[in-house]
Amino acid sequence: MGFGNVSERRSAPPQVGVSVVILALGPRGADDTGTASNAAHSQLWMPLVKRVRQPFMGSWALPGGHLRADRSLEQSAFEALESTTALHPRYLEQLYTFGDPNRSHGGLPMVSIVYWALVEQSEAVDFEDGDNVRWFPEHDLPQLAFDHRAIIDYALERLRSKIEYSDVATRLLGPTFTLRQLHDVYEAIAGQSIDLANFRRKMLASGDLEDTGEKRREGRQRPAAVYRYVPKEQVNDTVQRAGIPGSPSSYAGDHAVASLDPRHNAAHDDALAPLTPSAQR
Amino acid sequence: MGFGNVSERRSAPPQVGVSVVILALGPRGADDTGTASNAAHSQLWMPLVKRVRQPFMGSWALPGGHLRADRSLEQSAFEALESTTALHPRYLEQLYTFGDPNRSHGGLPMVSIVYWALVEQSEAVDFEDGDNVRWFPEHDLPQLAFDHRAIIDYALERLRSKIEYSDVATRLLGPTFTLRQLHDVYEAIAGQSIDLANFRRKMLASGDLEDTGEKRREGRQRPAAVYRYVPKEQVNDTVQRAGIPGSPSSYAGDHAVASLDPRHNAAHDDALAPLTPSAQR
DNA sequence: GCAAAAGTGTTCACGATACACCCATGG
DNA sequence: CCATGGGTGTATCGTGAACACTTTTGC
Structure with a gap:
């Protein structure tokens, strides 16, 4: 799969993958290391994986995987999440697609379609660390590969804004x-x-x-x-559109996944798609 | 560029492209055809291009283009916009990435990274129609290719929610x-x-x-x-991250591009990236 | 001076905040 | 019976919606 020359490689499309920011509520008052963070409240924790190849070999990074032409983006995100962490999200939403040419810092240009997920506390209650996956508290993250630190910050922003108008x-x-x-x-x-x-x-x-x-x-x-x-009465026309944000849906059995309106991007916003969709808001 | 067999093709990554929803304020009270839409207010208009190949040949579709490994996603969106419509956006923001396997309805699976753009009224004041590009009012859209109708609806949703907390x-x-x-x-x-x-x-x-x-x-x-x-005082730390949403930036000279917080999606939110970034909010 | 649009004032309802308070339960 | 957390009452403030009103301009 070698490309001919530099200019061919430039105009060629970049590689594409999926990554997931997974968040869970940390144990009550647990602060791990005695960092300066206010120990009063709980904290958000997230699992990261250790990279086993260049670039950024040895650094911690977001769990990720490949895209498959026969899967929806959400399914791909779900599979990446499941295969690396064995977790079952109660919420999964597309966050943003990152594709700056120099975000790979020496690696091949890479476009990452990033999702964010919420898992319930009990799923990760022991915050058990595997070989290459480890949980970190929001306020004590390690050095991260690529632009993953900024991505996490953005996911947290999204969570913070979304908490005000969704579930x-x-x-x-x-x-x-x-x-x-x-x-x-x-x-x-x-x-x-x-x-x-x-x-x-x-x-x-x-x-x-x-x-x-x-x-x-x-x-x-x-x-x-x-x-x-x-959720209150679902006053909603039955216009259902597969894979379209704003259409929430059920997930993994009985776990309904929230929708939202795209304020701020709201904006931005969508929800799970795989199973029986049912609108809201 | 043929793939070996079906299962190889399935697990292979899909094609990736960029599309843009371009919006402008229509002429005062112009309603084009005398449709039932309330003629009191102005309407939003958008340019669409006629497809010249299968699938959906002959249908109208969102302007789009390819991704290049040496361009940011935003630059790719900008180029797609400029080359198809010759317009200069005053705002450009990533909307969402669509990748449902059956959104191409018979075509090859396609992932579309969609941006939305705003152009000022005077740019499109005559709403001139080229050979393969034509302006349509929001309330009188033609039949659209792929899931582009739903994408447009989502862009309008985003605009409507974003108007409340951004410029x-x-x-x-x-x-x-x-x-x-x-x-x-x-x-x-x-x-x-x-x-x-x-x-x-x-x-x-x-x-x-x-x-x-x-x-x-x-x-x-x-x-x-x-x-x-x-915009008021830009109370913001200098943490600048290229291509990270929420970091607004200048564009095409003097046209600052708004940021937003990702409420709703906020979603969902970012702004132009190419030139001098300067945060806000 | 009259019509049309620019611009100001006043009132009301509601939701968010601050904080005082009462109630139920286990030891 | 008392400490702790569950749960309620109430006064105050700020914002947004409704709408009556004044001012400036062109014809």
Whole structure:
């Protein structure tokens, strides 16, 4: 597969791959090394893989894989995620496509279609490290290969903005949760304290939380009510378009995946596609 | 360039290209055909090109082009835009990457990295149609090739959400404008009437509009003050990352390109990259 | 001076914030 | 019975929507 000469190689299309930023809520108050990060809140953690070839051999990098012509981008992202980390995301959304010619710093030009995923805490609860995959807390990342550091920052930005108008926060928890747990997620993502009383009211007022009737005791005092996320009426025309962002869908069985409107890019926005699509918002 | 057999072709990577959704503000009240669309506001128009090969030969489609390993994605999008329509965008941002295996409906699997662009009204003021390129109003689009209709809808969604927290609206006008002109843009994009008094106050309160001192007469009555968009203080660390969304930059000379935070997608968000980057928000 | 558009003022409803408070539970 | 966290009440503030109003211009 050799190219003829330099100019042919220049006008040739670049290589294309998929990468995934995977995020999970870290253990309560765990700060790993005693870094200066505020130990009050939980932190977001993510798995990274060690590169075994040049360039950036030995550096940590985002899990990734190849594209296949018979798979949707999302499926490719899902497979890359699953094969490298064996995790099952509760949320998966395209983040951005990176293709700057010099992002590979000496390697061949590479276009990366990047997705971001959320997995629930219990999936990674032990934050077990394999041979070539290891979990790192958001505030204590190692040196990263390529432009992966910037990509992660962008994913975190997206998460932070998206938490305000979608249900992404619930995807870091299990299918049911207490208001305090949800509150913790919001604080972890925002990185600052949020008034619990007002938070509670706002969440309940949204109408998207359904009381399961169940009670759960987190600490050693009074048990809290357990809720489930149930998006309100899906006022939506049935215009369904495969692989089109803004069309959310179910995933891996019963895990609904949020959509969003592309504010800011909103903008930007989409959701899982593989299974039964069902619109929202 | 033939592949060996079916299974090889399946696991092979798909073809990759760039496409661009180009939007401009249509002439005042022009409705082309007397369709049922509310003739009160202006409308958004976009140029499409006629396909000259299968699949979808003869259908209208988004302007597009190839990727080159020695160009950034944005540059490739810019070149595709320029070579097919000869337009100079005042805004260019990555929209989304589409790669569903059956979006080509019989053609080879194709991944499209789609950008969206805004050009100012005067650039396309005559909405002149070339041989194979023609302008269409948002509410009177022809049958489109591939999934391009859905892509356009998504671009419009993005524009509509992004207008609320960025300066995209001004990119549909020239460098200076009256509040009424800006108001018209907002109404065209929103598709509904907006209280002019409140709109005026809100815009001025944002602090991003600077009175040029100039006066301009649109109709035949009292001339209006002319403003220029001047983003407030750029409170931003100098962390600059090439090709990373959220980092806006200048373009084609003096045309600054807006950034955004990725709400909704924000999605979703980035801006021009080629020239001197300078952050915002 | 009249029509049309530019530009200002005033009111109201609602949502977000701050913070005081009561209730349920386990030890 | 008391400490801890669950859960509620309430006053205040700022923003956006509605709409009445004044001012400036051209004919």
